[in-house]
Amino acid sequence: xxxxxxxEQLLAIEKYKTLSNAAEHLNISQPALSRSIQRLEEExxxxxxxxxxxxxxxxxxxxxxxxxxxxxMELSNExxxxxxxxxxxxxxxxxxxxxxxxxxxxxxxxxxxxxxxxIQSEIETHDKLEKGLKDDTYQIxxxxxxxxxxxxxxxxxxxxxxxxxxPPAHPLAGRDSLYLxxxxxxxxxxxxxxxxxxxxxxxxxxxxxxIMQDEFDTLNELRRTSALPAFATNITGSTPSSxxxxxxxxxxxxxxxxxxxxxxxxNRKMFKDISPLT
Amino acid sequence: xxxxxxxEQLLAIEKYKTLSNAAEHLNISQPALSRSIQRLEEExxxxxxxxxxxxxxxxxxxxxxxxxxxxxMELSNExxxxxxxxxxxxxxxxxxxxxxxxxxxxxxxxxxxxxxxxIQSEIETHDKLEKGLKDDTYQIxxxxxxxxxxxxxxxxxxxxxxxxxxPPAHPLAGRDSLYLxxxxxxxxxxxxxxxxxxxxxxxxxxxxxxIMQDEFDTLNELRRTSALPAFATNITGSTPSSxxxxxxxxxxxxxxxxxxxxxxxxNRKMFKDISPLT
DNA sequence: ATGCCTTACGTTATACGTAATTATT
DNA sequence: AATAATTACGTATAACGTAAGGCAT
Numbered sequence: 353x354x355x356x357x358x359x360e361q362l363l364a365i366e367k368y369k370t371l372s373n374a375a376e377h378l379n380i381s382q383p384a385l386s387r388s389i390q391r392l393e394e395e396x397x398x399x400x401x402x403x404x405x406x407x408x409x410x411x412x413x414x415x416x417x418x419x420x421x422x423x424x425m426e427l428s429n430e431x432x433x434x435x436x437x438x439x440x441x442x443x444x445x446x447x448x449x450x451x452x453x454x455x456x457x458x459x460x461x462x463x464x465x466x467x468x469x470x471i472q473s474e475i476e477t478h479d480k481l482e483k484g485l486k487d488d489t490y491q492i493x494x495x496x497x498x499x500x501x502x503x504x505x506x507x508x509x510x511x512x513x514x515x516x517x518x519p520p521a522h523p524l525a526g527r528d529s530l531y532l533x534x535x536x537x538x539x540x541x542x543x544x545x546x547x548x549x550x551x552x553x554x555x556x557x558x559x560x561x562x563i564m565q566d567e568f569d570t571l572n573e574l575r576r577t578s579a580l581p582a583f584a585t586n587i588t589g590s591t592p593s594s595x596x597x598x599x600x601x602x603x604x605x606x607x608x609x610x611x612x613x614x615x616x617x618x619n620r621k622m623f624k625d626i627s628p629l630t
Numbered sequence: 631x632x633x634x635x636x637x638e639q640l641l642a643i644e645k646y647k648t649l650s651n652a653a654e655h656l657n658i659s660q661p662a663l664s665r666s667i668q669r670l671e672e673e674x675x676x677x678x679x680x681x682x683x684x685x686x687x688x689x690x691x692x693x694x695x696x697x698x699x700x701x702x703m704e705l706s707n708e709x710x711x712x713x714x715x716x717x718x719x720x721x722x723x724x725x726x727x728x729x730x731x732x733x734x735x736x737x738x739x740x741x742x743x744x745x746x747x748x749i750q751s752e753i754e755t756h757d758k759l760e761k762g763l764k765d766d767t768y769q770i771x772x773x774x775x776x777x778x779x780x781x782x783x784x785x786x787x788x789x790x791x792x793x794x795x796x797p798p799a800h801p802l803a804g805r806d807s808l809y810l811x812x813x814x815x816x817x818x819x820x821x822x823x824x825x826x827x828x829x830x831x832x833x834x835x836x837x838x839x840x841i842m843q844d845e846f847d848t849l850n851e852l853r854r855t856s857a858l859p860a861f862a863t864n865i866t867g868s869t870p871s872s873x874x875x876x877x878x879x880x881x882x883x884x885x886x887x888x889x890x891x892x893x894x895x896x897n898r899k900m901f902k903d904i905s906p907l908t
Numbered sequence: 909a910t911g912c913c914t915t916a917c918g919t920t921a922t923a924c925g926t927a928a929t930t931a932t933t
Numbered sequence: 934a935a936t937a938a939t940t941a942c943g944t945a946t947a948a949c950g951t952a953a954g955g956c957a958t
Contacts, residue, residue, distance in 0.1 A: 381951080685937070685938080912957080931939100932935100
């Protein structure tokens with residue numbers, strides 16, 4: 353049987369017009385290509401070129417062979433691509449969450465349970481998470497909504513409560529607790545990758561300016577050096593800046609959240625050993 | 631890139647269940663096959679088997695690879711077949727005729743004009759011949775109907791006149807000429823591959839029994855040894871039996887035929903040098 | 909004179925077979 | 934003990950590159 357190798361060479365000759373030029377691009381010598389094509393013709397029992405002593409041009413059979421070669425190479429490449437994609441997908445666990453905090457603990461735990469797999473995680477909106485769980489984009493999702501159908505396992509994973517951290521000199525620093533509304537109008541530091549938190553804060557503090565910061569370290573630096581209020585949670589815990597700060601709990605229901613972890617019952621065997629933090 | 635070779639080996643492993651068995655049928659050693667498959671997996675960057683130390687079984691990717699391998703091999707075989715078929719067809723001239731006699735002279739003549747081509751000929755009905763000329767099943771057809779469209783060349787090729795050969799003792803042996811109807815009711819020897827002649831004779835001699843004979847030599851033998859009437863033509867000429875026989879011409883219009891040779895104008899260059907016998 | 913393909917020939921690299929190893933039934 | 938797969942190693946074959954030749958533009 354002929355080989356894919358030779359079909360690629362055939363296509364290269366078409367692309368690069370002459371045998372010499374094609375050989376150059378294929379990184380083989382011109383005679384090697386010449387003979388390889390001769391072997392292909394022998395194998396196919398058909399002449400593919402008009403040999404004008406000085407020049408190779410595809411004859412009728414050659415053109416037909418090119419069509420086939422294209423189709424076969426296409427299919428072969430599709431084979432490789434699809435196999436690699438499928439096997440990669442099978443070896444990675446995708447986690448989607450509405451907030452970053454649960455991912456911090458869940459990712460290493462899942463990774464420990466399945467050391468051979470790579471874990472991929474991202475923050476998304478509730479609706480996209482639920483959709484992603486259904487169509488297997490995510491194997492695990494984390495939301496604050498325990499609702500689920502019969503094919504889904506729901507676990508009460510952890511609770512996260514929002515605090516505001518204030519410099520001791522801040523007028524509200526002496527309070528035992530606050531509502532987001534109390535902070536409305538104040539500029540406040542905000543980590544940008546907080547997921548659903550941001551929408552809630554913006555809704556309750558329409559007059560505030562949120563100073564967004566991507567980098568966690570930079571955020572902490574700002575918290576330490578500036579007099580601006582900032583958010584923290586029971587999970588983000590005591591930051592290095594906490595010594596100079598007062599942490600005041602926020603009482604709004606929406607910012608004291610239980611995170612539910614959901615996965616398909618089909619994946620129960622994979623994930624049954626995940627332990628809730630609560 | 632992987633090679634077709636390896637895909638065939640993959641399919642062989644599926645077919646023959648074990649690597650050892652497959653290697654046997656592929657006429658290579660077991661280790662050679664083992665490594666070849668390992669190379670395939672390396673190339674695809676995917677594991678295709680569950681290795682149970684003692685047994686190879688296809689995993690999910692392996693099964694998917696098998697599907698692709700099947701499709702690719704199928705396409706590759708189709709490529710080879712179709713190329714060979716097309717090139718063969720391009721190198722053979724097909725002649726169709728309603729009667730055998732013109733073929734006897736035309737075939738060697740065409741063969742001499744195109745020594746590189748192989749000539750194939752067959753007897754067919756008028757309608758199939760005309761259709762075959764249109765769709766290029768035949769490059770040349772021979773019929774008794776000169777009608778043709780504008781893309782067709784028609785040549786008055788030869789005439790064939792039917793005779794009946796009778797033993798001298800036969801009651802009709804003294805006649806100068808006969809009509810087929812005169813022979814109606816008599817058993818008569820008939821060469822079976824005569825094409826359109828047979829239909830005419832049967833129509834004009836509904837009460838006769840036709841003693842069909844495939845083999846030309848056998849037919850002549852019968853003509854010589856039996857007292858049965860038989861047919862002959864100006865082209866079949868004087869057979870070895872003619873000495874003992876009387877040849878009486880038949881006067882029916884339908885059995886004194888002009889054969890027309892037809893080919894497409896597109897093939898004029900190929901066939902213009904064919905010379906009529908007349 | 910240069911570009912392009914083929915043939916010839918010595919060399920290399922890849923894939924092979926033999927033998928040994930491990931594991932399973 | 935027999936079957937099956939992998940690993941190790943020396944070998945052979947098939948494809949390669951270099952060199953040379955022929956034939957065009």
